[in-house]
Amino acid sequence: MAEETDFIGLISSFLGPASDDVDRVSPAPAVSSVAPSISKNNDDFDVLPSTRVVIFSKDRPWQLQQLMRSMKLPIIDNASPDNHDASFVQHVDMFIICRATTADFAEGYEQIRQAYCQVDTQIKPCFLYEGEWMGRDALDHVSISDIIENKSFSSLLEYALNTRCATDAASPAPSFVMFLTDDCVLLDCLEVVLAHAIGSLQYDQKDRVFNFLTRLHPGISRCQTRDCMSPSPRNWQYHSLIPYLNNAFNTDAHESVKHHDGIYLYTTKSGSTEWNYPVDLSGGVYRYKDVQMILKQIRTEDKDCNGKHGFSDQGGLSHPNTFEVRGNQAVLAIDNDLVAARKTLSAVPSRPLMVVLAINRVQDVCHAPIAGSGEGRVAQSTLTANDNNSTDPTDPSALLKLLLNGRNLDLERYLSTPYNSSHIGDVFLCDQLNVSQSSELQELSPDVSVLIPVHRGVDFVSHSIASIIMQCVDELHQPLDDETRGPQSSLSSMQIVIVDDRCDDGSIDVMIQSCKKLLDSQPNILLMVFDHREGQITLHEEHQQQQKRHHPQPTISIAIDIIASKSPGVASALNTGLDHCRSELVARMDADDICAPGRLISQLRFMRGNSSVNVVGASAVIFSTKDDQDTNDCTILPYHSVAPNSNQCHIVRTSLPVIDPGFLSWTMLFTCTISHPTVMFRKSAIDEIRGYDESIKCAEDYDLWLRMLEKDCRSILCLPFVGVWHRKHKHNNSVTNSLAQKKEANEACYRAICKKILSSPDDETDESLDIEHITALKDPATATSLDSINNAARLLMNMESTFLQKNDMCLTEHEIKLIQNDCNARIGELATIAISKFGKDYTDHFKFNSSEGPCYVWRLWSDRCPNEQFQRLSLLCHLTTTS
Incomplete structure (x- = not known):
């Protein structure tokens, strides 16, 4: 059964546990299957578009270091300066807004900055330190010296978003903005992520895609921050990015980005929980002009509240978390403008590109829960345990020691561990000794x-x-x-x-x-x-x-x-x-x-x-x-x-x-x-x-x-x-x-259900277990009688109870909820078919709480899904009208 929250409930999902009240999701309109193309009316698209990456970090220098490491920023080959292919990261400016509450954390950030100053990468991160302890030399490489007098978050955010390219002060404003937080870990290089994101936002010349949400993918079915299911949108469509990449690079897909799998587009309002969070600082990518539109709305609201102009040191732009919350409220306020501009689609990658290590909380604005180890993991990994038992990942000070000791996350481990949630609690560290394993090739045993x-x-x-x-x-x-x-x-x-x-x-x-x-x-x-x-x-x-x-x-x-x-x-x-x-x-x-x-x-x-x-x-x-x-x-x-x-x-x-x-x-x-x-x-x-x-x-x-x-x-x-x-x-x-094929599939189902569902191998007298009932359960529209539908519903209840009982020790709580919701949806479908095909003969028995009459499936639906009386009332009204 699909879930959906109101918008305030949606915002609260990132503030901590909220009410479980849900409404039913309406189907999203289908998205046409058109390959993405470059918008030729963009003035800055004669070359690859520029992107501004803004990262927020507080008291987590080690986690910031791991995020930067996971980006795999390309190194400039000074020996062959003319041998550089077109690259997305050549058009990226990166600003990191840091806040440190102790001198130790400040020193950790300086260590990272110094490391990137010594490496000749195609991106030179600009570190912006929030607070009076900031060292002036941190800004020397962009020559801004004393320009930023106010070291508040709002001022640093304004500078990070509005300053021109560090290498060319006369350059135009960036085309896109990507937001990241220090607890993000990319599962592919930044260049691949940007290829997905920019290709999504350039889907067509109508700019219908509003955002690209890096942390989501088709495997997400749970919202860790609310501890609830997060059903994926309906009627989403897959789109290939190969034509876009070929056009962008004027050649076949660039070597570093050709391994993408494409994107999925869906109508934003058709999503719920994780799938309908438009402004996301954990990997959200947007057009620069849309970010400015959101900021303008926040400034207007702050001005109306306290009479202040521009960026405020208080209110919506005083902290990354309030910026995210107020940004989502701003999207709600300007929803009519977005709909008028046809910005009604969201995009996600077709495979995991990022996870969020929700292992500690360093801010006091929101109260999102910390994820436990193994949370969201859908497979038991048998790799050897890391020696991180002595490190408490919930303590940022303890993680700072990992920075000093040169310990890194085992990125390969995350690649081989699927998750059903974007927020996870696993901390996998590389072996302290980098001992390469033997790779002897045995001719008789290929990989x-x-x-x-x-x-x-x-x-x-x-x-x-x-x-x-x-x-x-x-x-x-x-x-x-x-x-x-x-x-x-x-x-x-x-x-x-x-x-x-x-x-x-x-x-x-x-x-x-x-x-x-x-x-x-x-x-x-x-x-x-x-x-x-x-x-x-x-x-x-x-x-x-x-x-x-x-x-x-x-x-x-x-x-x-x-x-x-x-x-x-x-x-x-x-x-x-x-x-x-x-x-x-x-x-x-x-x-x-x-x-x-x-x-x-x-x-x-x-x-x-x-x-x-x-x-x-x-x-x-x-x-x-x-x-x-x-x-x-x-x-x-x-x-x-x-x-x-x-x-x-x-x-x-x-x-x-x-x-x-x-x-x-x-x-x-x-x-x-x-x-x-x-x-x-x-x-x-x-x-x-x-x-x-x-x-x-x-x-x-x-x-x-x-x-x-x-x-x-x-x-x-x-x-x-x-x-x-x-x-x-x-x-x-x-x-x-x-x-x-259909006949053999039904017979295979029958054999499997006989073995898995019957209480004993010799028990073959269950009236509900008949291949005709299985056929009606798999395809209710083929049912030939109301008795057939009732028996299919009885079979479904038997299957659910027996399956859950026999696999009690193997199923996660999330999987049990998925199974129960699936049963509710199947019962609703059976009841709907029952009344639409046979309701005219049994009208008196289709009542909300009736314990009489032959319509078992209707009573079952009423008992299991009491909140769906509106749907049942609509069906009864339709039946009365057609009668």
């Missing part, structure tokens, strides 16, 4: 095996195989970064297992030729192709030997094994391929889909760090290249320049998986909520349940996941990033065998 069955698809396979090979090419050309590219983040060898499932259109030959052509220009990647089909020999042996002579020690090796399926059918092809996979970690892929950049390394990183998870999936963008309406240029597809195969592309929708594993296990009882081509799994776990059931022709993957979840409801998990671009065409199994 990952990619399993691809091929039946037909000569028009698609070239792009598909190229997207897999490019995972290695991208890995080879990634800059070395000891901060996040440790032993968990390496890809040195890959096996691709191609299973010939009666392929007779030459698709496999096209795949091999595409690989050879692509890797001809990559001498550090060794390609070996082995054809194990009867009557065939190893392919390209001369090419292999030539590579070995010139590169006896390649950086990355790729072995392609071509296998003939033992019998027809996808399940048989997959089992045949699994027998030949030499890696414990196997990634699935279809021959007509496209692997998104960074997919394999992201899943490898997670699986290596979370041994309790056996299957990890991802989101999928469903697209078609045969649709004549609402088409985009195919440059929105990943690796389009490597293997183009069409001139037009139509994004159908985005498949967003369930992130919380306990809730995913529940939803799998109703439908398959994990996309098969996106998964990476442990081969041993699949072998343990005897692989794919070859008697199932169309829903073999769904049956496999349900059997795996019988043993462990937390063994399957999805990561919130786009892993695969899934192609829809007339030969898809879901198109050619849709009825058979």
